[in-house]
Amino acid sequence: MELPKEIQELNDLLRPRWVSGLWNVDHAERPSDPKTRVKAHLWKWHDIYDSLVQAKEKISVASGSVERRVIRLVNPGIAESEMTSHTILLSFQLIQPGEVAPAHRHTMSAFRFILQGHGAYTNVDGQKMVMKDGDLILTPGGCWHEHAHEGDENMVWIDGLDVPFVQALNQISFDPYKGRLPVSENIDPVTFYGMTRPVGSSTPAAPPLLHYHWRDTYLSLQRLAQSSGNPFDGAALEFVNPATGGPTLPTMSCRVQLLRPNEKTKAHRHTSTSIYHAFRGSGTSVINGEKFHWQKGDTFIVPLWAWHEHANASTSEEAILFSMHDEPILKAFGLYREEGRE
Numbered sequence: 001m002e003l004p005k006e007i008q009e010l011n012d013l014l015r016p017r018w019v020s021g022l023w024n025v026d027h028a029e030r031p032s033d034p035k036t037r038v039k040a041h042l043w044k045w046h047d048i049y050d051s052l053v054q055a056k057e058k059i060s061v062a063s064g065s066v067e068r069r070v071i072r073l074v075n076p077g078i079a080e081s082e083m084t085s086h087t088i089l090l091s092f093q094l095i096q097p098g099e100v101a102p103a104h105r106h107t108m109s110a111f112r113f114i115l116q117g118h119g120a121y122t123n124v125d126g127q128k129m130v131m132k133d134g135d136l137i138l139t140p141g142g143c144w145h146e147h148a149h150e151g152d153e154n155m156v157w158i159d160g161l162d163v164p165f166v167q168a169l170n171q172i173s174f175d176p177y178k179g180r181l182p183v184s185e186n187i188d189p190v191t192f193y194g195m196t197r198p199v200g201s202s203t204p205a206a207p208p209l210l211h212y213h214w215r216d217t218y219l220s221l222q223r224l225a226q227s228s229g230n231p232f233d234g235a236a237l238e239f240v241n242p243a244t245g246g247p248t249l250p251t252m253s254c255r256v257q258l259l260r261p262n263e264k265t266k267a268h269r270h271t272s273t274s275i276y277h278a279f280r281g282s283g284t285s286v287i288n289g290e291k292f293h294w295q296k297g298d299t300f301i302v303p304l305w306a307w308h309e310h311a312n313a314s315t316s317e318e319a320i321l322f323s324m325h326d327e328p329i330l331k332a333f334g335l336y337r338e339e340g341r342e
């Protein structure tokens with residue numbers, strides 16, 4: 001649209017002074033509802049796993065040519081960024097027996113959700129955590145971490161990081177560690193965060209709880225599934241930081257939900273973004289009217305403010321979705337809101 005002559009003249013005067021009039025703001029930049037370029041999308045497990053296998057054939061972690069064998073999920077709406085959403089980068093990592101993904105630390109926080117294999121461990125600041133499928137392991141920003149595999153079959157897990165958010169704040173920093181990261185034998189977070197605590201110890205000084213075992217999670221989930229559950233999420237659990245009672249990480253929260261046979265949730269939407277991984281079973285999620293059919297291993301994203309509902313496709317089997325959310329960021333800045341359809 002052609003601007004009036006006097007506005008053009010004013011803009012020409014202001015431009016070389018590195019200032020600009022508010023009258024230049026496009027009305028499209030002031031929507032009544034929050035908008036995002038992030039698109040609803042589903043990644044099939046076959047594509048992800050085959051990409052990892054192809055990378056396994058061509059890339060060796062042992063030779064040091066790459067530090068991690070990682071496949072990132074690229075959102076088609078923000079393809080140039082190679083990120084999964086504007087706040088979260090979700091990746092899949094494969095490690096072969098005998099490999100060591102060398103230690104480093106960075107300002108970005110990470111979690112790992114283990115999908116298959118056994119015998120590998122993650123060392124976070126000296127805590128050696130043996131990975132089993134369904135386990136959730138945290139690497140808060142600034143912690144040294146290394147992955148090593150002492151087993152005999154390939155291991156695959158999900159890596160979730162707050163890379164795009166930290167990038168937007170211009171806060172990315174990264175340090176490699178020289179040599180192998182030592183394991184400390186004297187750290188036992190359960191001693192601090194279980195039903196007992198050493199006399200005289202203060203919780204904040206204790207080692208953080210970084211490992212959530214699937215055996216405990218699944219037991220709680222099954223018990224919760226005896227109740228009616230949340231109308232929008234079914235029988236859903238949020239992983240908690242026991243020191244604060246808050247979310248797993250300052251920027252990301254992780255959840256796991258069980259959809260009972262035939263269960264269908266009500267639709268809702270929120271200003272946070274959610275990424276789901278089908279850990280067990282199969283189903284359909286409707287995102288802003290579009291149907292996404294998922295099976296075990298598939299991953300899909302629900303953009304912010306998009307209506308969504310989930311349904312278990314089976315009449316006899318349970319379905320379990322692991323999910324990650326940038327909700328803690330929105331809540332920290334007073335930007336979180338949600339609404340549901342009855």
Ligand SMILES: [Fe+2]
Nearest residue numbers: 104106110145
């Ligand atoms: Fe890392």
Ligand SMILES: [Fe+2]
Nearest residue numbers: 268270274308
């Ligand atoms: Fe939701």
